[in-house]
Amino acid sequence: MRTPVDPRATWDLPAPGAMPRTADLEPLVTRVLAPNPSPMTLDGTNTYLVGAPGSGQAVLVDPGPDDPAHLAAVEAALAARDARCVAVLVTHHHGDHAEAALPWGMRFAAQVAAADARVAGPAGRVLEPGDRLALAGTALHVVPTPGHTADHLAFRLESGAVLVGDHVLGRGTSVVTHPEGDVRAYLASLRRVHDLGPSALYCGHGPELTEDPGAVLDFYLAHRAFREQQLLAAMVRGAGTVDELVSDVYAEVPREVWPAAAQSTRATLDKLAAEGHVVLESDRVSLP
Numbered sequence: 214m215r216t217p218v219d220p221r222a223t224w225d226l227p228a229p230g231a232m233p234r235t236a237d238l239e240p241l242v243t244r245v246l247a248p249n250p251s252p253m254t255l256d257g258t259n260t261y262l263v264g265a266p267g268s269g270q271a272v273l274v275d276p277g278p279d280d281p282a283h284l285a286a287v288e289a290a291l292a293a294r295d296a297r298c299v300a301v302l303v304t305h306h307h308g309d310h311a312e313a314a315l316p317w318g319m320r321f322a323a324q325v326a327a328a329d330a331r332v333a334g335p336a337g338r339v340l341e342p343g344d345r346l347a348l349a350g351t352a353l354h355v356v357p358t359p360g361h362t363a364d365h366l367a368f369r370l371e372s373g374a375v376l377v378g379d380h381v382l383g384r385g386t387s388v389v390t391h392p393e394g395d396v397r398a399y400l401a402s403l404r405r406v407h408d409l410g411p412s413a414l415y416c417g418h419g420p421e422l423t424e425d426p427g428a429v430l431d432f433y434l435a436h437r438a439f440r441e442q443q444l445l446a447a448m449v450r451g452a453g454t455v456d457e458l459v460s461d462v463y464a465e466v467p468r469e470v471w472p473a474a475a476q477s478t479r480a481t482l483d484k485l486a487a488e489g490h491v492v493l494e495s496d497r498v499s500l501p
């Protein structure tokens with residue numbers, strides 16, 4: 214059982230905390246980093262402005278926390294692009310991505326669109342897989358990416374870049390939440406994004422991944438398979454509960470992310486149980 218190697222280890226990525234507040238990633242895209250860093254949100258939430266240069270318009274993807282400093286930074290980035298916000302898109306319902314969607318949609322008089330009707334709001338648009346959104350002089354394709362959450366979407370841009378929300382993170386790996394998330398759906402979503410041959414991954418947290426996006430997706434798939442093997446090995450060593458598995462398999466990661474690790478572990482055990490590799494009864498797990 215070999216530990217999968219993260220291809221980003223040799224990339225020239227900014228150190229944690231060193232990402233610029235605002236960055237133009239390509240002519241279509243400006244990123245604004247929200248001031249909400251934490252072990253779970255890494256450098257903070259990335260809010261993206263997408264629009265054709267000269268269109269005078271931009272779409273806001275994942276407005277993030279409803280924070281006055283973040284709003285000021287987003288409005289400054291809109292002004293720098295000489296653009297007004299014409300729509301607010303949300304990758305998934307988690308508050309660090311969606312909290313500002315309705316208040317800012319109201320402020321900009323822009324429609325909110327998301328897969329979850331509660332996020333889109335009463336005047337919003339509920340997005341469906343395969344939707345093509347012609348907005349701000351460009352087109353965004355709605356790519357279903359369930360797994361982290363059930364409602365998760367990615368947005369593929371005309372440049373070939375994909376806004377991936379929490380499906381793929383700029384550093385480390387993502388969490389399959391429990392009970393909402395689904396490991397098998399997550400793996401299928403990773404392959405779906407891989408099949409798009411993305412030119413870049415613009416993540417919900419952490420730096421943009423441009424050097425070899427396919428290699429990162431391969432690593433994510435290998436990492437999930439590795440975690441399954443680790444869980445089975447820990448059970449052979451005697452671990453019999455979710456907590457025992459987490460303290461064994463995640464011994465090297467900070468304890469503050471163990472609750473998230475427990476969710477991914479529980480979600481992975483659901484997959485292993487469905488495949489007949491383990492027997493799961495509440496929080497107790499055994500080999501068949």
Ligand SMILES: [Zn+2]
Nearest residue numbers: 305307361379
């Ligand atoms: Zn999330």
